[in-house]
Amino acid sequence: MAENIAERIADRVEAMPPGERKAAQALVANYPLIGLKTVADFAAKAGVSAPTILRFVSRLGFQHYSDFQAHLQEELAAQLQSPLIRSTAPASSRESGASPMVDASIENIRETFRHIPAHQIAEIVDVLANPRMRIMLVGGRFTDPLARYMAAHLTIIRPNVLHLAGQESNWRDRLIDMGKRDILVILDIRRYQESLVRFAEKAGQRGVHIILLTDQWLSPIARFARHVVAGRTAVPSAWDSSAALFVMAETLIAEVTRRLEVESARRIGEMENLRDN
């Protein structure tokens, strides 16, 4: 379905009459641009008539010339999106330039991932991908949105995902139900919130598997956590940046999704069924 048009041509070019073969040659010769022009232009370039072009695209499986063009455009779009293609770019603005804020964020992301061994991420993913464990997520004042972000994705691909929202008292009472089969993902950066620390401590005592995402100075929660991920947060701003932790969150989400591919596919299918009714 999503196959390349160039390949499709190569497959069928032998079975084509001479005129259409000329069309095929002209198309691959300067692929794919003439395919985006009008039928008349295409025909002139190929040295055939317009109807021959239409018969050609019809043989490729497209009912309308516009379908054919749409397909070519999609291919082009995918190709242009791959980041490495940027010859027309002003090369100067490349290395830095954007803004100190952006440069610092990128540097933070790089540094954060350089200091984290791959096996540590793998271990966390193992834990998060275990469907028999219940996942709870909570964050501080500014990091709670990141917890929500993770929860929004995880809850789609696996069961038993819960974001602890609202007031501290709300989730403190949940402690009584928590135990060794629970995972607690905590996000906490400066200034560390006492309420979170207390909560984490009690959860740790009950055997909850704590995964902490924090900054490079390490929240005191690190003492109770089984896994600690430290992200760089320094940027030229009055605030600390959570960008590195955000990318970390997305990375974890992506990996867990990959791990649960089969299970989650079925799960998503069921969800869409439920939505249709």
Add this chain to the structure above:
Amino acid sequence: MAENIAERIADRVEAMPPGERKAAQALVANYPLIGLKTVADFAAKAGVSAPTILRFVSRLGFQHYSDFQAHLQEELAAQLQSPLIRSTAPASSRESGASPMVDASIENIRETFRHIPAHQIAEIVDVLANPRMRIMLVGGRFTDPLARYMAAHLTIIRPNVLHLAGQESNWRDRLIDMGKRDILVILDIRRYQESLVRFAEKAGQRGVHIILLTDQWLSPIARFARHVVAGRTAVPSAWDSSAALFVMAETLIAEVTRRLEVESARRIGEMENLRDN
């Protein structure tokens, strides 16, 4: 004459009226493919009418839309023919080591900011830093946490910041109080949520100043928005990445904070007083 159209846009975008500026944004956001489609398609993507598109290309120095398209095609042809890009890729020499996910995220951030002129960010900051305007923030399924993140910061440095949480019906009823003195910050990436579009449309009709953070394919809300920021989202994952938009959010927060430095310092002082009692 043989200059790049993207550069030509960057030169003249400041002198353009708002509608044509939206056209410029839409074109730069996914350059250059929408420029190769029909005027009507281009107009729909940009959220303006067809004549505005024609005035836009006219301002770029093209007498006919077809001239404009021809120029774009030549650029594309030159770009596609130069094979140096992929082979001499400098990204490998640079330590790309981390992971494809991280590399893609960094590249997305770079690309996003490269496509956004500095004055556009400045304009948005101007609006957000106006204390007489009320700011409301809302997001879609996965982007709502970003709205929360922005709200959490903005609400500290200035008054009248409100995150629209929960069900659609909750905020739809707020429309009646909304008008020209309101700013609505909307985050919306694929797959765009109908409820958000409807909400934005009605808000736009009431004169609300809409700032849209979306992906490179532009949410349909772009039609109603006064400011559109398009972030790259493609990563090697089953999900789209909001990392670029996250950095954009942090950048906006940082800039607004800087702008309001004096006012917010007093405000923060008062807040701490209130907390101590």
Add this chain to the structure above:
DNA sequence: CGCCATACGTAACAGTTATTACAGAGACAG
């Protein structure tokens, strides 16, 4: 040599497109 099937182009048609003129909406100075 004659018949048939396939391939191709010409020409007409219908739908779509770019383009233009015009009027309403909005911003701004007086």
Add this chain to the structure above:
DNA sequence: CTGTCTCTGTAATAACTGTTACGTATGGCG
């Protein structure tokens, strides 16, 4: 508030585009 100027969308139009039907040419086979 009033007039003016800029900007923008609506609607009509003229050019063009894709598409189809049809006739001609060509090559193979009896």
